[in-house]
Amino acid sequence: MPSRRNMRPVAPAPSSPSACAAATRPGRALVKNVKLFSHLANVGDTRSLIIHPASTTHSQLEEAQKIAAGAGPDVVRLSVGIEDVADIIADLDQAARSVTSGRH
Secondary structure (H helix, E strand, O other): OOOOHHHOOOOOOOOOHHHHHHHHHHHHHHHHHOOOOEOOOOOOOOOOEEEOHHHOOOOOOOHHHHHHOOOOOOOOEEEOOOOOHHHHHHHHHHHHHHHHOOOO
């Protein structure tokens, strides 16, 4: 399993509104393409959950505020549930492949 450090973005956060909008698309597409995960912001659920905070829970903030809050355009938050680990990994893998291949 990758360390938390390896899961951080490697590129600096975009600074212009158009760049922020472009950076938001992959995160939103990943959320759209998962099949096992529920698109919810619940806490303490037994199901695996996924959310794109920049376009949902933090959408009312300015871009700089989102980034300062850890909810930049490239952030997707996961809450892993009790489903089989292989199913969870497979779902994230297929969603990530669909985003990177442009099939979102």
